[in-house]
Amino acid sequence: MGTRxxxxxxxxxxxxxxxxxxxxxxxxxxxxKVRWWKANGVRFGRGVVVMPSAFLDVxxxxxxxxxxxxRICENVRILVHDASxxxxxxxxxxxxxxxxxxxxxxERTVVxxxxxxxxGSIIGxxxxxxxxxxxxxxxxxxxxxxxxxADEWLEENRREIEKLPRxxxxxxxxxxxxxxxxxxxxxxxxGNRGFHFDPFSATPYYATPPDGAPPPRAxxxxxxxxxARGARGIxxxxxxxxxxxx
Numbered sequence: 610m611g612t613r614x615x616x617x618x619x620x621x622x623x624x625x626x627x628x629x630x631x632x633x634x635x636x637x638x639x640x641x642k643v644r645w646w647k648a649n650g651v652r653f654g655r656g657v658v659v660m661p662s663a664f665l666d667v668x669x670x671x672x673x674x675x676x677x678x679x680r681i682c683e684n685v686r687i688l689v690h691d692a693s694x695x696x697x698x699x700x701x702x703x704x705x706x707x708x709x710x711x712x713x714x715x716e717r718t719v720v721x722x723x724x725x726x727x728x729g730s731i732i733g734x735x736x737x738x739x740x741x742x743x744x745x746x747x748x749x750x751x752x753x754x755x756x757x758x759a760d761e762w763l764e765e766n767r768r769e770i771e772k773l774p775r776x777x778x779x780x781x782x783x784x785x786x787x788x789x790x791x792x793x794x795x796x797x798x799x800g801n802r803g804f805h806f807d808p809f810s811a812t813p814y815y816a817t818p819p820d821g822a823p824p825p826r827a828x829x830x831x832x833x834x835x836x837a838r839g840a841r842g843i844x845x846x847x848x849x850x851x852x853x854x855x
Contacts, residue, residue: 635661636813643816646670654679654710656819658812666690669703676710676728678819687720709744718753731759766804774803781805 639661647653650671659665659681665673672689675681691702704723708714712726715734726732726742733749742748746755747762774795781792796803 639814646816651675653817655817657681657816658814659816660685660814663687672703672705674706675708676712678710679708679712679714681714682716682718684717685714685720686718689722691722729759731762769802770804773799776803776805778806778808
């Protein structure tokens with residue numbers, strides 16, 4: 610779940626001016642969108658991340674509530690009205706949408722009117738959420754259904770992170786052809802799968818600021834002191850993610 614604002618770096622220090630201007634314009638547009646959401650009544654908890662391409666239905670924005678530390682990923686659509694019965698019945702459906710704390714709503718998910726998603730749930734990419742999702746659920750599909758608890762799924766991922774290749778923040782960007790081939794070989798040997806360090810705090814797209822100090826950030830491929838250990842990346846001292854917290 611990386612950010613869209615990725616700096617272009619030369620010699621590890623100088624960032625191109627065009628990129629800086631582009632990022633500043635994009636962030637200004639994003640902040641204007643957040644003000645529009647709030648002006649139409651959308652309620653955000655603390656530390657909510659909403660990616661710029663997300664669509665929040667502001668027809669009745671005050672019907673949308675998103676809890677603390679929840680992440681709304683790219684191209685998610687949250688709807689509070691549905692005109693499907695309008696032609697035949699002259700009425701459209703409306704419904705509250707409540708998304709709890711510490712949820713992840715993955716890319717291209719559609720949340721339909723009247724849905725409640727419980728705290729700590731993870732919704733898989735491309736899902737259509739037509740019914741309530743209990744807390745601590747891993748749900749996906751069209752329509753979305755529960756496939757177990759989010760805690761169980763995260764524990765599976767913790768175990769896999771210990772075994773599979775893992776790479777540092779932005780380590781996979783702007784690689785030479787030889788290093789790309791090395792990454793491909795590592796991934797193929799591991800069943801075509803791996804992980805890259807992508808701290809939640811690295812995004813600039815907070816609709817509301819988080820409480821307290823954000824977690825350590827990895828910037829320009831360099832992790833905070835003390836985190837660059839447990840290397841299973843592409844070698845030669847490349848920064849990789851920290852050991853998995855339990």
